[in-house]
Amino acid sequence: DAEITQSPRHKITETGRQVTLACHQTWNHNNMFWYRQDLGHGLRLIHYSYGVQDTNKGEVSDGYSVSRSNTEDLPLTLESAASSQTSVYFCASSENSDTQYFGPGTRLTVL
Amino acid sequence: ELKVEQNPLFLSMQEGKNYTIYCNYSTTSDRLYWYRQDPGKSLESLFVLLSNGAVKQEGRLMASLDTKARLSTLHITAAVHDLSATYFCAGGYMEYGNKLVFGAGTILRVKS
Numbered sequence: 001d002a003e004i005t006q007s008p009r010h011k012i013t014e015t016g017r018q019v020t021l022a023c024h025q026t027w028n029h030n031n032m033f034w035y036r037q038d039l040g041h042g043l044r045l046i047h048y049s050y051g052v053q054d055t056n057k058g059e060v061s062d063g064y065s066v067s068r069s070n071t072e073d074l075p076l077t078l079e080s081a082a083s084s085q086t087s088v089y090f091c092a093s094s095e096n097s098d099t100q101y102f103g104p105g106t107r108l109t110v111l
Numbered sequence: 112e113l114k115v116e117q118n119p120l121f122l123s124m125q126e127g128k129n130y131t132i133y134c135n136y137s138t139t140s141d142r143l144y145w146y147r148q149d150p151g152k153s154l155e156s157l158f159v160l161l162s163n164g165a166v167k168q169e170g171r172l173m174a175s176l177d178t179k180a181r182l183s184t185l186h187i188t189a190a191v192h193d194l195s196a197t198y199f200c201a202g203g204y205m206e207y208g209n210k211l212v213f214g215a216g217t218i219l220r221v222k223s
Contacts, residue, residue: 030208035213039133040120040200040215042115042213042214042215042216043199044152044213045210045211045215050208050209051160058210090154092154094207096208097142097203098159099156099159100144100156100211101156102146102153102154103153104152104153105152105153
């Protein structure tokens with residue numbers, strides 16, 4: 001069955017380190033999204049991509065970057081992790097304007 | 112800029128009771144989604160509402176959309192414990208591309 005996976009599921013890192021969170025989908029969806037979830041804020045969009053080589057900034061993109069070299073993957077990089085980036089990160093994918101399907105999430109703690 | 116507000120943010124209800132979660136949005140939205148999230152889990156799609164007056168039902172949950180009032184509702188009928196979860200609404204519109212804007216979520220606790 002097609003699916004969307006994220007790794008690692010849990011990550012503890014130190015302030016200032018570079019961290020990359022992986023997202024892989026097997027639906028062959030063009031659209032991929034990264035969100036962070038914090039209590040009281042719902043989900044906020046970090047970056048998104050509408051296809052290979054396409055990347056765009058979302059609402060809370062500062063300190064994050066993405067690259068899209070193939071259809072299946074959209075890794076999220078924290079250039080220099082900060083405590084304010086402690087959060088749960090969700091990746092999602094969709095075909096055109098259809099429903100977005102979410103991965104299982106990555107819980108990131110920055111000490 | 113599209114903004115989405117849900118209320119209430121927390122809802123504690125008894126089994127067997129009915130209640131409604133409200134989702135207001137600030138500008139034109141041509142599609143409205145409802146998602147469910149269990150504690151520590153991912154988001155699961157419940158409903159997609161695409162036109163004014165749209166109504167969709169699944170079990171004890173019914174969602175509706177009034178684009179003129181910029182309001183969507185999620186109605187819970189005869190709540191059961193298994194409905195305890197966090198419910199999110201999210202809006203989007205064509206000019207905004209395929210992005211969604213999420214509400215803060217409503218934490219629903221159904222007490223036996």
